[in-house]
Each structure stands twice: as structure tokens, then as C-alpha cells.
Amino acid sequence: MANLKTDLLVIGAGSGGLSVAAGAVQMGADVILLEGGEMGGDCLNYGCVPSKALIASGKAAHAQTTAAKFGVANVDPKADYAAAKDHVADVIAQIAPVDSQERFEDLGVKVIRAYGEFISATEVRAGEDVITARRIVIATGSSPFVPPVPGLDTVPFETNESLFELRDKPGHLLIVGGGPIGMEMAQAHRRLGCEVTVIEGAKALGKDDPELAAIVLEHLRDEGIEIAEDAMAKEVRGTAGAIEIDTEDGRVFKGTHLLMAVGRKPNTERLNLDAAGIETTRGGIKVDAGLRTTNRSVYAIGDVAGGLQFTHVAGYHAGLVIRSALFGLPAKQSTDHIPWATYTQPELAQVGLTEAEARKAHGDKLEVARFDYSHNDRAIAERKTTGLIKVMVVKGRPVGASIAGYQAGELINLWALVIANRLKMKHVANMVAPYPTIGEINKRAAGAYFSPKLFENSMVKRIVGLVQRWLP
Missing domain, CATH: 3.30.390.30 (FAD/NAD-linked reductase, C-terminal dimerisation domain)
Incomplete structure (x- = not known):
């Protein structure tokens, strides 16, 4: 076991953690970065990057079916679902070197591929190492939230963490959750030749302006996507290729595959936050306006800090933390301009x-x-x-x-x-x-x-x- 000391310890190599680590080390701080999973975190591997790549595949297919209005004959696209996933994997591979362990080690960051666990207010255990840091940044992100719907524990389903590994095209994709992830994946899969039904317990795209959301939803319905609103899932049953969802109002939806896209939960389970005196809320780690936790030496940024869950918000948080932790300058987050x-x-x-x-x-x-x-x-x-x-x-x-x-x-x-x-x-x-x-x-x-x-x-x-x- 090695005992290490550093100026700044970053837990999590997603977009926020990587931004903190890169900025801090290039400004002269001694930095250790912990990551027990994939470098690049959710955004690169399971979120923003693969979803936009799959959306691009769907867009290319859809363009072939709607070319007549430009004087070009419509054709029936031969969408190869597995090949579209190859495209997704290639996009990830092209971006991955920017987030790689090798790049950050070249910058001077000590990268340890292990999960971090607090053992005191200033110490974190990572594998065989114990790290003492003057400042610690928690940037562990979030994971898909899977609600306790009866029957779901016996039925195969996908989340954003498994969807992009799926190689066989779904015949009829059921999506529980009508937020941005659900609606983006609904349209991409519809355009790649799947039947798609979105099941939303409240209103689809409900966090956006309803007048503008209606414009988008009408277009999606015109493309053949079934969007069921006010449809709270009551029970799930079936097997691979034959899945049924009952809703509270008595409706029944049938499909071949199921995607759960009902929200995110903060990744705090492995951290042993109590040992560091760090409090949490339902949304994540409790932070003040400067992103400090209840342990003044520890910051939390990005999804794990609750609030808006976007990659660019994690990057914004990273800049604030660098200002505070490295220079001792006041930093206060605002969401008005996000x-x-x-x-x-x-x-x-x-x-x-x-x-x-x-x-x-x-x-x-x-x-x-x-x-x-x-x-x-x-x-x-x-x-x-x-x-x-x-x-x-x-x-x-x-x-x-x-x-x-x-x-x-x-x-x-x-x-x-x-x-x-x-x-x-x-x-x-x-x-x-x-x-x-x-x-x-x-x-x-x-x-x-x-x-x-x-x-x-x-x-x-x-x-x-x-x-x-x-x-x-």
C-alpha cells in the first residue's frame, strides 16, 4: 500500500473531472485522478457522443425517404442497425484519445484506475493506495435511474449504458420516459426502421416550453412514433422479444425491446461520504453556491452535485472549482445563463x-x-x-x-x-x-x-x- 499526497485529488474521469484535472495540472498543481470505470465517463461512452452518432445515422436514413421535395426521388433506405452501431463505436474511438489515460499522464496527472472511497475528511482509499489531498473534487457523475416497477426485475431491458451495445435491431422498441433521452432515441430508432412507442407518466418533454414541445412532438408523431402521455407504468411482464407494459389507466403496450429512460441518479454509493462529513440530498451531494460540500476541503461538480445534468454544466463547474481551489478566489455558480x-x-x-x-x-x-x-x-x-x-x-x-x-x-x-x-x-x-x-x-x-x-x-x-x- 502506498501513501500519496497531492494538492488536488479528482474522483471521476468524466467531462467535469477531466476538465478540472487538465486545467489544474497545466497551472502548476500536483493532481491525482481516480477512475474505476471508463475514461471519459458517461458522456463519451454511453451518453452525448453515442446518442448523437446514432441520431446522425437515423437522420441519414430519413433523408432518403424525404428527398422528393428537393427534386430527388425518395428511396426506401436499407438501414443496417449493426453497421449504425459500428458508426457509433467509431465516433467514440475517434474522440477517446482526448480523454485517455495516456493523454492525462502526458500532461502530468497521476492517473489511478480505481474507485475512490473516503476514509477520513482528507483521505481517500483507491485500490492499494491511500491519498491525502489539500483539496478534493468529486466528479462521479450519474447513472440511469431504474424505478421499482413490478415485474421489471424479471424482464430484460436496456438503459443508455447498454443500448449502444445492442446489435440486433428491435422490432418494436418500448421506451419508458418521454424526456430528452427517450425522445432522441425514439426518433433515431424509428428512422432506422423500428416501431417505437414512448410511454410517459406525465407530459413528454415536460420540462420545456409546452408550446414549443408541442411542435416537436407533432413532428415525431407524424414520423410514426406513438407517444402515450399520462401513462404511468404499473407493471412489466414478458420475455425477450415479447414484452408488455400495463399502465395505471388500464392501457397495455406490447413490444420486443424495452428502454428505461426515466431519469438519472447520482453516483455516490462507493464514496463512503459519511467518513468525510459530506451530506447528501435526494438530488445528490449537498453543495453551496461555490460548489463546496459540507466538508470545506471537498467540492462536488456535475451530475453528482444535483441540479442541471448536462456535460456543459460539468465543464462550467470545473472552471469555478479551479478558480476557487487553485487561486482562492470567490466563485459562485449561476444557472440563469445555462x-x-x-x-x-x-x-x-x-x-x-x-x-x-x-x-x-x-x-x-x-x-x-x-x-x-x-x-x-x-x-x-x-x-x-x-x-x-x-x-x-x-x-x-x-x-x-x-x-x-x-x-x-x-x-x-x-x-x-x-x-x-x-x-x-x-x-x-x-x-x-x-x-x-x-x-x-x-x-x-x-x-x-x-x-x-x-x-x-x-x-x-x-x-x-x-x-x-x-x-x-
């Missing part, structure tokens, strides 16, 4: 407050600027006219933006920048966007905000009339 996107087609994206949240917070002070994709020339040329942007504005300053439509995940970047830097609608209106681009939708939303103030204002018209009368 965007997210669901990569269905059309996409769905959000930053800041939704319309309902903004009305509750700001009442009559709120103005909502709207612009429809059908008035964007590039969207017309691309046949991508289904979509809408809404920007929530208070006293000229955006407090939220919601987008459903083509490239919504790209468009939301601008509004994240605007909200993060407390810019106003005038700054977006002053931007010159190249024509014709989808990005013009953002500028036109700003125009929709100012148009009533300029073109429907009698005072403005009187002033223009007077100026024209007096101009030489």
Missing part, C-alpha cells in the same frame, strides 16, 4: 426562463418577442420551416429564450451569450447576420421586439413627419 438542447428533429433548445416562468417572475413587465421559421428564407430553401423562437424580455433585457426548429441548438448559443453578459435586445438588433442563414432568425426576433415600438408608435410617426417637413 442553455440546453434536445437533439430531435426539429431540435428544442432553452436558456434562462421559459415564458411561463418569466410571467410568474416578472408579471406585466414581461414582453415576448416571437418569430416563426416560415419567414426565414434559408429555412424555406432547406424545407425546414417548422419552428418558432420566443424571447422573454424585461425592460429591454432578455431573461430567457426558447427555440423549436432546425438548428435550435446552434441558435441558442447567441442568447446564452446575451444573457450571460446582460446584454440587451438592441445589441442583437445591431448585429449584421449574413444572408441567407438560419442565424437571421435571432436577429429577426430582435426585430419583432422593436417593430411595434417603431412602426406602431404614433409619436415616432409624428417626429418623422416633422423632420421630413424641415429637412432641406
Whole structure:
């Protein structure tokens, strides 16, 4: 057994932990990184990367069935499900070196491939080693939550951690959970030739603006995906290839495969947090605004800290921790400027407050600027006219933006920048966007905000009339 000492110990080599380790070691800190599973964590191996790769396969297949509107004959695509999974594996393999043990060791990080367990407030056991650290960062992420539905313990099912290893195409995929993961995988599998039914206990895409979620859901239904809402799973039964789900309201859904996509749970079981005096909540490890736990020497970031569960949030947390742990500077997290996107087609994206949240917070002070994709020339040329942007504005300053439509995940970047830097609608209106681009939708939303103030204002018209009368 070796006794090691370090400035900074990072537990977990997912996106957040890797960002902390890379930043800290390059700034001169002595860093040890622990990982008992796969380098790159959930995002690289089971989450963001493989899901977007499979979505791309589905998109390629779907394009062949919808080419006629561009003057190209539709064809029936011969989707090879196993080959699509080969594509997924290749994408992971191309990105993996960036997250690899070798790269981080080259940077100067000591990487130990073992899970960490606290044995005191400042000590962690990892395999045969005991590590004492001045500062510790817990970045262990989250895992699929599997609810205790009767019968589920005897029926084969997939989660995001096993789905991408599946090689045989499901005949009829049942998906329990209508959140982003469920809806993305529903569309990808439908486009690759599977029958798909989504079973959601409340409302599908229920965390997003309902008006915009409805745009996406209508499109998914048009592609042949059955979406059952207010359908709480009561019992699961069957065997591989013949699975049935009963819901509380008496409906019965039958399929060949089952994907559980009802949410995530924080990975805290192995950590022995009590030994370090670290408290938890239902959502994860309890942290303050600076991401410190109840043990002031220990931070928690990303999914394990509760809150928004996105890779980019873990990266954001990493920057705050580096500022605090390495430089002793104040750091306080905020979620006001954090965007997210669901990569269905059309996409769905959000930053800041939704319309309902903004009305509750700001009442009559709120103005909502709207612009429809059908008035964007590039969207017309691309046949991508289904979509809408809404920007929530208070006293000229955006407090939220919601987008459903083509490239919504790209468009939301601008509004994240605007909200993060407390810019106003005038700054977006002053931007010159190249024509014709989808990005013009953002500028036109700003125009929709100012148009009533300029073109429907009698005072403005009187002033223009007077100026024209007096101009030489």
C-alpha cells in the first residue's frame, strides 16, 4: 500500500473531472485522478457522443425517404442497425484519445484506475493506495435511474449504458420516459426502421416550453412514433422479444425491446461520504453556491452535485472549482445563463426562463418577442420551416429564450451569450447576420421586439413627419 499526497485529488474521469484535472495540472498543481470505470465517463461512452452518432445515422436514413421535395426521388433506405452501431463505436474511438489515460499522464496527472472511497475528511482509499489531498473534487457523475416497477426485475431491458451495445435491431422498441433521452432515441430508432412507442407518466418533454414541445412532438408523431402521455407504468411482464407494459389507466403496450429512460441518479454509493462529513440530498451531494460540500476541503461538480445534468454544466463547474481551489478566489455558480438542447428533429433548445416562468417572475413587465421559421428564407430553401423562437424580455433585457426548429441548438448559443453578459435586445438588433442563414432568425426576433415600438408608435410617426417637413 502506498501513501500519496497531492494538492488536488479528482474522483471521476468524466467531462467535469477531466476538465478540472487538465486545467489544474497545466497551472502548476500536483493532481491525482481516480477512475474505476471508463475514461471519459458517461458522456463519451454511453451518453452525448453515442446518442448523437446514432441520431446522425437515423437522420441519414430519413433523408432518403424525404428527398422528393428537393427534386430527388425518395428511396426506401436499407438501414443496417449493426453497421449504425459500428458508426457509433467509431465516433467514440475517434474522440477517446482526448480523454485517455495516456493523454492525462502526458500532461502530468497521476492517473489511478480505481474507485475512490473516503476514509477520513482528507483521505481517500483507491485500490492499494491511500491519498491525502489539500483539496478534493468529486466528479462521479450519474447513472440511469431504474424505478421499482413490478415485474421489471424479471424482464430484460436496456438503459443508455447498454443500448449502444445492442446489435440486433428491435422490432418494436418500448421506451419508458418521454424526456430528452427517450425522445432522441425514439426518433433515431424509428428512422432506422423500428416501431417505437414512448410511454410517459406525465407530459413528454415536460420540462420545456409546452408550446414549443408541442411542435416537436407533432413532428415525431407524424414520423410514426406513438407517444402515450399520462401513462404511468404499473407493471412489466414478458420475455425477450415479447414484452408488455400495463399502465395505471388500464392501457397495455406490447413490444420486443424495452428502454428505461426515466431519469438519472447520482453516483455516490462507493464514496463512503459519511467518513468525510459530506451530506447528501435526494438530488445528490449537498453543495453551496461555490460548489463546496459540507466538508470545506471537498467540492462536488456535475451530475453528482444535483441540479442541471448536462456535460456543459460539468465543464462550467470545473472552471469555478479551479478558480476557487487553485487561486482562492470567490466563485459562485449561476444557472440563469445555462442553455440546453434536445437533439430531435426539429431540435428544442432553452436558456434562462421559459415564458411561463418569466410571467410568474416578472408579471406585466414581461414582453415576448416571437418569430416563426416560415419567414426565414434559408429555412424555406432547406424545407425546414417548422419552428418558432420566443424571447422573454424585461425592460429591454432578455431573461430567457426558447427555440423549436432546425438548428435550435446552434441558435441558442447567441442568447446564452446575451444573457450571460446582460446584454440587451438592441445589441442583437445591431448585429449584421449574413444572408441567407438560419442565424437571421435571432436577429429577426430582435426585430419583432422593436417593430411595434417603431412602426406602431404614433409619436415616432409624428417626429418623422416633422423632420421630413424641415429637412432641406
